[in-house]
């Protein structure tokens with residue numbers, strides 16, 4: 001016999017260390033159904049729900065729970081753990097119900113809902129502002145919204161008010177109102193949260209299986225499951241998925257490559273992890289991250305989701321690790337890849353060696369050549385000059401005549417010779433070789449293979465990567481599952497997956513609920529991003545429609561200064577202030593476009609005795625120190641409080657980088673810089689401060 005546990009109860013287990021220690025005893029007794037006297041079960045006087053009880057967890061804490069089945073031996077639904085007096089008070093007003101519209105399990109306080117509704121009833125309707133919800137109360141009730149709230153909600157003229165009105169409702173109802181306020185239709189809501197109460201939903205064992213119930217409740221029916229839950233830290237994403245996240249992650253079969261889009265913080269990585277765990281129960285899976293350090297983070301998170309016998313079938317690697325592994329399986333050690341600076345030097349040398357005509361040479365910057373190599377040579381597996389002369393160059397900006405193409409090909413050859421001459425290589429060259437190996441019927445069996453590939457941060461992979469990943473799995477059901485956010489593209493060139501043999505058309509979804517950040521921070525980050533001109537990996541416009549967050553916080557602060565020194569002074573004071581408010585140092589980050597600001601911040605913070613740690617290519621370390629990172633390194637991270645420093649002209653976009661680009665590629669270069677700023681701003685969970693010196697960055701949104 002098991003127990004039902006609410007997300008709130010699960011979270012309360014973290015209240016203080018002593019509860020966790022006692023909880024196992026408590027739950028074991030409850031589960032044993034033997035003598036419950038030690039639990040001191042009590043029914044509060046005149047409870048709102050006769051099924052409610054409180055029980056002793058230890059001296060200080062009591063559990064609030066419901067006897068939810070009609071059997072003589074009740075099954076318990078654990079709702080919360082509170083201090084003795086608070087537990088009694090809560091138990092008096094809490095009810096357990098099954099929503100009549102969709103059968104979702106609900107634990108909430110009707111008296112609190114009524115009180116909030118009362119405060120709204122007395123407010124006059126603002127006749128000159130449009131209502132946010134274009135629905136009737138009956139329509140809202142029909143999808144499951146509390147009737148009293150529905151009557152008031154339709155009068156409201158701001159999203160903020162709707163959230164305040166809904167604050168005491170079960171979480172899924174709050175979510176529905178917010179979805180409707182941000183553009184969802186009633187049909188969307190029915191499809192996502194269900195629109196029919198299953199006949200047997202009064203049996204909690206049935207109700208708990210509904211995806212909407214699973215946003216807040218879990219049924220644990222073995223000691224193993226209970227123990228795992230108690231031993232792990234509370235991380236809601238592991239257990240309480242949004243119905244949309246769940247339906248995407250746990251769908252049995254996609255008949256080919258599937259693409260998941262969504263803004264920053266919508267849980268794409270969470271879904272990728274769950275999908276990997278789901279697939280690992282069936283076959284071998286590669287979860288591919290953009291870098292080694294992002295892979296290391298995912299590996300830790302994945303291990304907590306995998307059943308023991310699936311663990312050996314799931315592997316998590318950075319994309320360049322994958323490439324390297326394929327090459328090594330056939331060629332042995334491939335030589336040390338050049339670092340970006342060395343690579344740039346070699347490209348310049350190759351231009352010189354290849355005797356490029358004077359009129360062309362200035363356009364052949366290292367970034368142009370590396371981009372051309374990835375977007376044309378690797379993307380189309382071009383192996384000869386003739387093939388390059390015929391290759392498609394759509395989307396490359398600069399036009400090249402036949403004579404110029406011949407010259408560029410000579411540069412590629414000179415570059416390869418130069419790199420090979422001292423036993424070195426580059427990651428781009430390696431990905432070309434890996435794709436070649438995987439396409440060769442004789443070599444293919446020597447290389448690793450997987451049944452399924454799941455890719456995170458897909459927007460930053462280049463064509464060479466995709467060729468390798470495509471060939472790593474046999475085409476067929478559930479072969480590839482890709483996550484991307486076109487607005488976060490900070491590396492490389494735009495590409496269309498269809499051209500690389502990865503056809504996701506008709507098999508893609510988009511997540512719109514931001515779980516990471518406040519609505520205030522989200523609004524700011526959305527103002528930063530350039531909504532026009534961003535395309536997804538299918539080559540279609542990437543929309544942000546309906547992208548929203550469910551929680552509130554302080555407004556982001558933008559502060560300008562006349563000098564670097566003043567800016568640093570402010571950054572230091574801000575960080576010190578957060579530390580004094582007991583924000584953990586490791587949850588604070590200062591992000592900058594370039595090393596100059598990072599060095600200044602580091603000096604300024606160290607001078608006042610604040611410990612800092614730079615996020616390097618291995619990702620955030622464990623030290624409890626304020627993290628400093630470039631915007632590039634901030635990808636895939638998140639922090640409670642973030643300062644984005646140096647948001648000023650010349651730095652954002654970074655002139656030095658843009659000036660190096662041939663004129664036709666500047667627009668794309670500026671878009672990447674804007675995306676970097678968006679990535680940095682969208683790392684903040686609670687507080688976001690952006691600073692600049694002298695002249696503000698053109699990317700800064702106009703104040704509202």
Ligand SMILES: Nc1ncnc2c1ncn2[C@@H]1O[C@H](COP(=O)(O)OP(=O)(O)OP(=O)(O)O)[C@@H](O)[C@H]1O
Pocket residue numbers: 236237240241242245262263264265266267268269270271485488514515516635636637638682
């Ligand atoms: N169902 C959920 N319940 C609770 N928290 C969630 C849920 N889904 C996601 N989160 C949390 O929201 C945050 C963002 O999730 P995640 O990193 O998966 O988003 P993402 O779309 O990959 O973001 P980005 O593109 O910015 O890297 C994380 O802290 C994650 O744990």
